[in-house]
Amino acid sequence: MSERGKGSIKAYANEAFINSKDGRTLRILAEYLEPKSRFEREKVDDTIVFMGSARIHSREQAEDDLKKARQSGIDLEPAQTALDMSVYYEAARELAFRLTNWSKEIDHHERRFVVCTGGGPGIMEAANRGAAEAGGPNVGLTISIPIEEFDNKYVTPALAFHFHYFFMRKFWFAYLAKAVIVFPGGFGTLDELFELLTLVQTRKMRKHMPIVVFGAEYWRKVIDFDALVRHGTINAADLKLMRFTDSIDEAYDYIVKELAEHALGKPGPTL
Numbered sequence: 100m101s102e103r104g105k106g107s108i109k110a111y112a113n114e115a116f117i118n119s120k121d122g123r124t125l126r127i128l129a130e131y132l133e134p135k136s137r138f139e140r141e142k143v144d145d146t147i148v149f150m151g152s153a154r155i156h157s158r159e160q161a162e163d164d165l166k167k168a169r170q171s172g173i174d175l176e177p178a179q180t181a182l183d184m185s186v187y188y189e190a191a192r193e194l195a196f197r198l199t200n201w202s203k204e205i206d207h208h209e210r211r212f213v214v215c216t217g218g219g220p221g222i223m224e225a226a227n228r229g230a231a232e233a234g235g236p237n238v239g240l241t242i243s244i245p246i247e248e249f250d251n252k253y254v255t256p257a258l259a260f261h262f263h264y265f266f267m268r269k270f271w272f273a274y275l276a277k278a279v280i281v282f283p284g285g286f287g288t289l290d291e292l293f294e295l296l297t298l299v300q301t302r303k304m305r306k307h308m309p310i311v312v313f314g315a316e317y318w319r320k321v322i323d324f325d326a327l328v329r330h331g332t333i334n335a336a337d338l339k340l341m342r343f344t345d346s347i348d349e350a351y352d353y354i355v356k357e358l359a360e361h362a363l364g365k366p367g368p369t370l
Contacts, residue, residue: 130267146215151222151282161185188225195229227253307361315343
């Protein structure tokens with residue numbers, strides 16, 4: 100080998116370049132190609148996406164935190180609120196469990212309607228947990244943000260992804276999704292919900308996309324959707340892009356019916 104060759108670094112092995120501004124296009128492309136390769140290898144054809152707050156605890160944890168708050172006499176109101184909100188964790192867990200069991204009954208060589216979340220705690224953990232408890236694979240699309248212990252242990256290891264770019268993460272949420280269930284959440288959940296609604300409203304997303312907004316009371320207090328209609332900034336028909344509910348049974352029946360009819364081409368259950 101020549102003296103020049105000994106010190107040379109191949110471009111794809113040059114970490115300084117890959118991590119530089121000039122290497123950004125390659126990093127973005129990698130966050131498309133690497134997940135694509137893995138989804139194909141794991142035979143994941145499509146997903147049911149669960150979105151919601153990372154701050155909502157399980158009933159067990161919320162009850163324990165409330166007990167500690169009562170003993171200490173501090174933070175009682177936040178602990179009670181956390182217990183009240185834990186109903187959404189348990190609902191996401193149960194809904195993911197039931198949808199995973201349903202998907203496992205489908206006679207198909209690929210994994211259909213796999214539960215997919217942002218891979219973090221809260222509602223994300225609840226949905227991954229429910230799917231894992233049903234014995235099904237599930238997806239976690241985590242993001243690099245300055246929060247410790249963001250991953251949850253219920254994500255199927257082969258389907259655990261970690262993104263730098265929010266827009267690439269959101270691409271994979273939307274690209275494989277055949278249904279979306281949105282639980283109470285904050286800025287991140289609002290961002291994801293409104294981007295999906297915009298894609299459907301503008302028909303940039305042409306596939307049929309049932310969107311369930313779970314927790315009607317929460318959502319109608321947080322966002323006055325009817326006011327958008329009154330002020331003429333959306334059409335009344337746009338409200339039909341979402342289905343509001345507080346019922347696990349209703350959400351399950353609606354999702355199964357929509358997927359059976361529009362994704363599988365079979366008649367679904369009568370609602």
